Amino acid sequence: MSSEGFDVQYVARLAHLELGKDEASRFSGQLGDILKYMEKLRQLDVDGVEPTMHGHGRTNAFREDVPVQSVDQDLFLSNAPERTGDEYRLPKIVEDA
Amino acid sequence: MKYIATIGLETHVQLKTRTKMFCSCLLRTGDEPNTNVCPVCMGYPGALPVMNRQAVKFTVMAGMALGCDIPRRSAFDRKNYFYPDMAKDYQISQNGAPLCIGGGVEIALPDGSPKFVRINHIHLEEDAAKINHYARHSGIDFNRGGTPLMEIVGEPDLSSADETIAYLEALKELLVYVGVSDCNLEEGNMRSDVNISVRPEGQSALGTKVEIKNMNTFKGIHAAIEYEVARQIDLLNHGGAVVQETRRWDGELGETQSMRGKENAHDYRYFPEPDLVPVELDEETIAEWRAEVPELPRARRARMMSEYGLPEYDAGVIAADKACADFFEKAARAAAPVPGKTVSNWFMTEVLRLVGEGGGDISSCALAPEALAELLRLLDAGTINGPTAKELLPELFEKGGMPKAIVDARGLGQVSDASALQSLVDAAVAANPKSVADFKAGKKAAAGFFVGQVMKASKGKADPKLVGRLVAETLSKL
Numbered sequence: 001m002s003s004e005g006f007d008v009q010y011v012a013r014l015a016h017l018e019l020g021k022d023e024a025s026r027f028s029g030q031l032g033d034i035l036k037y038m039e040k041l042r043q044l045d046v047d048g049v050e051p052t053m054h055g056h057g058r059t060n061a062f063r064e065d066v067p068v069q070s071v072d073q074d075l076f077l078s079n080a081p082e083r084t085g086d087e088y089r090l091p092k093i094v095e096d097a
Numbered sequence: 098m099k100y101i102a103t104i105g106l107e108t109h110v111q112l113k114t115r116t117k118m119f120c121s122c123l124l125r126t127g128d129e130p131n132t133n134v135c136p137v138c139m140g141y142p143g144a145l146p147v148m149n150r151q152a153v154k155f156t157v158m159a160g161m162a163l164g165c166d167i168p169r170r171s172a173f174d175r176k177n178y179f180y181p182d183m184a185k186d187y188q189i190s191q192n193g194a195p196l197c198i199g200g201g202v203e204i205a206l207p208d209g210s211p212k213f214v215r216i217n218h219i220h221l222e223e224d225a226a227k228i229n230h231y232a233r234h235s236g237i238d239f240n241r242g243g244t245p246l247m248e249i250v251g252e253p254d255l256s257s258a259d260e261t262i263a264y265l266e267a268l269k270e271l272l273v274y275v276g277v278s279d280c281n282l283e284e285g286n287m288r289s290d291v292n293i294s295v296r297p298e299g300q301s302a303l304g305t306k307v308e309i310k311n312m313n314t315f316k317g318i319h320a321a322i323e324y325e326v327a328r329q330i331d332l333l334n335h336g337g338a339v340v341q342e343t344r345r346w347d348g349e350l351g352e353t354q355s356m357r358g359k360e361n362a363h364d365y366r367y368f369p370e371p372d373l374v375p376v377e378l379d380e381e382t383i384a385e386w387r388a389e390v391p392e393l394p395r396a397r398r399a400r401m402m403s404e405y406g407l408p409e410y411d412a413g414v415i416a417a418d419k420a421c422a423d424f425f426e427k428a429a430r431a432a433a434p435v436p437g438k439t440v441s442n443w444f445m446t447e448v449l450r451l452v453g454e455g456g457g458d459i460s461s462c463a464l465a466p467e468a469l470a471e472l473l474r475l476l477d478a479g480t481i482n483g484p485t486a487k488e489l490l491p492e493l494f495e496k497g498g499m500p501k502a503i504v505d506a507r508g509l510g511q512v513s514d515a516s517a518l519q520s521l522v523d524a525a526v527a528a529n530p531k532s533v534a535d536f537k538a539g540k541k542a543a544a545g546f547f548v549g550q551v552m553k554a555s556k557g558k559a560d561p562k563l564v565g566r567l568v569a570e571t572l573s574k575l
Contacts, residue, residue, distance in 0.1 A: 014364055016179055053172040053194065054369065059377035065114050065151035068121035073132050076139060086130040087236030090181050093228060 006032055098334070099298040102326045103306075104261050105253030107290040108268060109246050110278045111224060112155045117243035118223045119146030119189065119373075126284055130238035138223075138243035140185030145372050152245035153196065153376055154386055155277035156221045159247060160197025161390045162275045163216055163268075170377050171196045173221075173370040181237055182225035190248075191220035192367040196376070201252075202271065203395075204263040214264050215252040222246050247277075253292065253303070258322035262315050265289065270394055274419045288313045293322060294339070295329045304329070305339040309346055309353055321346040325353050397422060405429050405437025414445060420460045421449075431470035435477045443473060447487065451494045463497035464490075472500040480504065482511045484557050513560045515567065518551065521559070522567045525550040526575070536572055544568055 008028040012019045019027065073086065082089040117124060120137035136144035157167055174192040197219035203211050226242035228235050249268065255261045269280040269287060280287045289312050294304040307325060312318045324346075329339050344353040392400070398416040401407050405426075407415070415425045421444075429440045448469065452459055472493065476486045481504055489500055489509070504510055512518060525547050526533060536543040547568045552559050 014177075014366060053170065053375040054373075055371070056374055058374045059170075061148065061374050062150035062153070063121065063147045065116050065149050066121065067116050067123040070122050070133050070135055073129070073134075076131060076134055084234065084236055086132075087229065087238055088131070088181075090228070090235040090237060092233060093181070093230065093235045 006035060100295045100326075100330045100333070101298055102256050102322075103253045103294050103296065103303055104255040104257075104322060105292045106249075106251045106255070106261065106264065107292075108249045108251065108265070109224075109288045109290075110159075110249065110268075110272060110280065111286045112152050112245040112247055113276070113278050114149055114151045114155065114245050116149060118149055118152050118221070118245040119243060122243065124244055125240075128240055130236075130240060132240065134239045134242070139239055140183070142185075146189060148373060148376070149245060152221060155245070156196045156219060156247045157378070157383070157386055158275050158390050159249075159272055159277050160200060160219050161387055162271050162393060163197070163200040163202060163219070163249075165197035165200030165216065165219060167197060167378065167383055168194065169379075170194060170375055172375040173373045174367045175370050176222075176365045176367055178365060180225070181235075182228050182242070184226070184239070184242070188222060188225065189370055189373070190222035190367075193369075194375075195220035201254075202264065202267045204260065204267050207259065212254075212260070214254045214260075214267075217250045217252050219247055219249050222248060253294075258319045258326075261291070261322055262319050265315055265318070270417065274394055275390055276419075282313050282315065285313050289318060291318060291322065293325045293329070295326060295333065297333075304333075305341050307339060307341065307353075308343045310343055310356070312346060317346055317348050320348070320351065321353060324351065328353065391419065394422075401426070401437075405441070407437055407441050411438070411441045411445060415441065418459075420458060424448075424459050424466050427466035428469045428473075431467050432473045435470075435473045439477070440469070440473060443469065443490075447490055448494070451491060455494075462494055464494045465497065465499075468493050468497070468499050475500060475504060479513060479560060480510055482558070482561060485509050485511070488557075509558060511560050512555050512558050513563055515563065518555070518559055518564055519567055519571075521551045521554045522547065522564070522571050525554065526571060533572070533575060537575070544572060547572070 006028065008024050008031060009019065011031075012024070012027075077083045077086070077088070080088045115124060116122060117133075117138055120135050122133045122135050122138055125133065137146055160167055171191065172194045173189050175187040176190045176192065177187045179186055195218040199216065199218070201213050201215040203213050206212050224241055224244035224246040226237050226239045228237055251264070255264060265287075272278045272287075273280050278286055291309045291312060292306045293309065294306040296302065296304040307329070309321050309325065312321060325344070332339055340355075343356045345356055346353055394416050398409075398412045401412040401416055401422070402409060414421075416422045425440065425444050428444065429437045432440050448459070448464065451464075452462060455462065469490075472481075472486055472489060475481045476483065481489075481500075485504075489503060492498075492503070493500060529547070529550070532543045532546050544565075548561065548564050551564045551568065552561060555564075
């Protein structure tokens, strides 16, 4: 995506954000600058360089498949905006994702 | 006009680990809702995921069984979307560098010829929470959230509902065999998104595809494909066009329905997951995991036919289930020199019948393979007769134990002493003059009556062949 073709409102919609006109133009400029910087990086010759998968040098941070006691159900449900029985209550959803 | 259907599947398979993908919560179906949860699988801000090594291993072993390449490096990405089943608003998945690449499975076409169905790749991700629907509201249970989920992305190599089901059955058989998933369809262990398009015969470009989401029964998938292919052909035949969209299958109405308002759903804004470092597999680990992949059903069928002299049918039935095949092979090896076919006859008719009646499975019954082998050796050596063997089997199946000890303790050994049996034959002949007269008058079936009398008198323990011979000899001398 080039900085010219950048649609800040489209990205805001995907992120469930509502932007006012001022915000839209401010963020459009700021994000456009970031994209320009990416274009600058693209000028580097990276032939033969293996893509970096992570900024950290480590690999294989695993845990073993051993269960650990979960936290109390009521404690979690007390954080729910609304609960019904043992479940987090939602408005009725018609279609599953 | 004739049309060709093109079908491709994305199949999600829940792995059989004890704990979740990125946290140590227990995985167990049927528990009270929201009891196996923690800040990680509930998506609390700041909670950090830690990868379950067993889930990585299971995915790689599945890939090995499916003939995939296993890249040395693999990494995770965030797939961003908003839905209540994913509380942190992104799913940890793999987009750029999956664990397994390529591979495929062979299926049999209706005419018996083989077809290879290619797999594009297999990646590992976390399952979403379960949303339950009620009359006035919906509710979330996060117990399922974070279950390790392997997504097998197939190439669009399938051309009918039957082929699709054959592919899914082949996948299921392999994955259960390798032991990485139970593939229980009712429990949603295996769920597929089905992509379907049609094109006129002779046209090489694929038609516009429609995706049917989240199907878990083979029957439903079969019906949905048949319906959708017919719907698309009907549209094209009437001058219409297929719209690229996601549809859902309504099993009650027997039709697919458009799921509108999801036009932005495919822009997931993937980016590398910063909270997880990449997976790097060395040769040693890969070799170790490869050694744990068992011999697969097709190879096993062929070997069982040659090693035990089984007919193709027997080998097919027994090899299809790993626990059955393991049991049979242990029994057949311990039973030698009793022929494999004899073991297979008893296993398929008697043992599997008892398993079926008990409602359990072969691995949970008390019968040891060595006990079946010993029973058949006793029978083969003439120590016990067939009826006694058949009577002992249910007891061994229920209570366990070894047959020789029971036979010795209860004196169930077959009576093969000719002089002892001869006296029983003589007694039967003396007690039944009418049947003797019948025999003399030409009713040869009367001989069977005497055999029955002697077997009864011996409490079922007499060697039936020897009794038959003695009865025939005795009657012919009268």
